[in-house]
Amino acid sequence: xxxxxxxxxxxxxxxxxxxxxxxxxxxxxxxxxxxxxxxxxxxxxxxxxxxxxxxxxxxxxxxxxxxxxxxxxxxxxxxxxxxxxxxxxxxxxxxxxxxxxxxxxxxxxxxxxxxxxxxxxxxxxxxxxxxxxxxxxxxxxxxxxxxxxxxxxxxxxxxxxxxxxxxxxxxxxxxxxxxxxxxxxxxxxxxxxxxxxxxxxxxx
Numbered sequence: 001x002x003x004x005x006x007x008x009x010x011x012x013x014x015x016x017x018x019x020x021x022x023x024x025x026x027x028x029x030x031x032x033x034x035x036x037x038x039x040x041x042x043x044x045x046x047x048x049x050x051x052x053x054x055x056x057x058x059x060x061x062x063x064x065x066x067x068x069x070x071x072x073x074x075x076x077x078x079x080x081x082x083x084x085x086x087x088x089x090x091x092x093x094x095x096x097x098x099x100x101x102x103x104x105x106x107x108x109x110x111x112x113x114x115x116x117x118x119x120x121x122x123x124x125x126x127x128x129x130x131x132x133x134x135x136x137x138x139x140x141x142x143x144x145x146x147x148x149x150x151x152x153x154x155x156x157x158x159x160x161x162x163x164x165x166x167x168x169x170x171x172x173x174x175x176x177x178x179x180x181x182x183x184x185x186x187x188x189x190x191x192x193x194x195x196x197x198x199x200x201x202x203x204x
Contacts, residue, residue: 017112021100024092029056036093036139038132040064040075042085047077049134052154057135061166063173064089064130066103073103075130091128096150099143101128115143115150131169138163 028035028050037050040062047059062077066089076084087104097115104111113126131140141152157163 017109017114018106020114021092021102021112024094024100025090028092034094036091038062038064038089038091038093038139040077040082040085040090041088042082043088047082047085049132049139051132051134051137051139054135054137059132059134061133061163062131063166063169064128064132065173066101066126066128066130068126093141093152096152099150101126113145115145131166133157133163133166138165140165140169 024035025037028037031050035050036052038059039049040047040059047062048056049059050056058080059077060080062075064075066073073086073089074084075086075089076082088102088106090102092100099115101113102111103113113128115126125146127144127146129142131138133139136157137154138157139152139154143150153165155163155165
């Protein structure tokens, strides 16, 4: 009986992760729950964001690095051109204590990552750091599941030049040794974010 019950419990947990993410995404798109939202999809040729009160806007510049032990992926958009998108990246962010990320196939249960969910049952070893410039805002964020160090900053963009936060992030990433995400640095021990120096758009 025990061998039958365990898989059933695991299936329920997986189902709840999908449902929880779907609920957060719906709130973000409707601005019902005041979530910020980021989407980069090469397959669907979409890269947009909802930052603060921006509404749905195209991403001008972005650099995002997400990783877990043995895996590292990088997304890059430069001047409305998607330069690197290994697979779909979607993030719903409500606060420093409320973030959900889906990377890759939405049908795959392992694609979903949560930080500081209410009951704590989805905790895992996963990290993401990035900067997104869209519309009138730029948003820089850092979430580290293992070390529980989360921070973010949002600022208004001025003029048509690249925002300072994006330039700083890009240069830190380059100085740290730029790779293709799953490239030569992917096999390093990257169990915590402190061990990794992060190295025309379609309207939607």
